Amino acid sequence: xxxxxxxxxxPDATHRTVEVGPGLHLHVAELGPADGIPVLFLHGFPExxxxxxxxxxxLAAAGFRCxxxxxxxYGASSAPQGVRPYRLDRLLDDLDxxxxxxxxxxxxxxxxDWGGVLAWALAMARPExxxxxxxxxxxxxxxxLRECLRGHQLRKSWSIFAFQVPDLPERVLAxxxxxxxxxxxxxxxxxxxxxxxxxxxxxxxxxxRGPLAWYRALLRYELWTVRSRIRRIDLPTLVLWGxxxxxxxxxxxxGLEGQVTDLHVERLAGAGHFPHHDQPGRVNERLVAxxxx
Numbered sequence: 271x272x273x274x275x276x277x278x279x280x281p282d283a284t285h286r287t288v289e290v291g292p293g294l295h296l297h298v299a300e301l302g303p304a305d306g307i308p309v310l311f312l313h314g315f316p317e318x319x320x321x322x323x324x325x326x327x328x329l330a331a332a333g334f335r336c337x338x339x340x341x342x343x344y345g346a347s348s349a350p351q352g353v354r355p356y357r358l359d360r361l362l363d364d365l366d367x368x369x370x371x372x373x374x375x376x377x378x379x380x381x382x383d384w385g386g387v388l389a390w391a392l393a394m395a396r397p398e399x400x401x402x403x404x405x406x407x408x409x410x411x412x413x414x415l416r417e418c419l420r421g422h423q424l425r426k427s428w429s430i431f432a433f434q435v436p437d438l439p440e441r442v443l444a445x446x447x448x449x450x451x452x453x454x455x456x457x458x459x460x461x462x463x464x465x466x467x468x469x470x471x472x473x474x475x476x477x478x479r480g481p482l483a484w485y486r487a488l489l490r491y492e493l494w495t496v497r498s499r500i501r502r503i504d505l506p507t508l509v510l511w512g513x514x515x516x517x518x519x520x521x522x523x524x525g526l527e528g529q530v531t532d533l534h535v536e537r538l539a540g541a542g543h544f545p546h547h548d549q550p551g552r553v554n555e556r557l558v559a560x561x562x563x
Contacts, residue, residue: 276320302330314383324550343480512541
């Protein structure tokens, strides 16, 4: 059997392939008791299932059934050609199919970065499938549009526009020093094992084609319909945010009370865009306490 990329970062996880559509599958890592309350972990860019290497063992030890897929376009999951297959509705359909295939019923959902954007969308479009929602450094569309109009966040979002250029972003991101630089946090560098895992997950420029298609689909299809998708969220929701995030301003956590009925926000001093890497102990503590109710 071919070794799973990143397996040495979370060696107790088990792995399977789940069909989510005709010719489409997701690779899924799991950890924790089969009868535990399910928790779906949605990684961001540019990562994979092992983004949650610090969280899966901690939540499994607390009795949760942890489910961490490689999202569409990433890792060992299907990566359809083109941009249209990465529209938001297709990504949500993957999660619906995964939920049915695993037979888990309602689950908690934890998302970071693009996985957090997907988690917000899932909570608004299909709230009946969720128990509780946790979002790490991923903007709800209402404050994001507000802050972009003020200009400051729009300047921080330059990469969204840069990633629309064909081919060049793939070649740049594949350079050996780029990913370690992007994924490092305040006072934290990647370990040798982490470097090897990320390099194995993105070995060549074309490995970035699927992940970048999420950005390209955003401007081609989703930006023009975002307001029509906004719904008030009545689920208990926890937002964790690194105060030193260089990409997404902490001001994006302000004003969410009008969008979420049961909201809890915590800014993490000393954490950057990847708080679950920068401060895993603190994040794990908050996840266990919140998801346990």
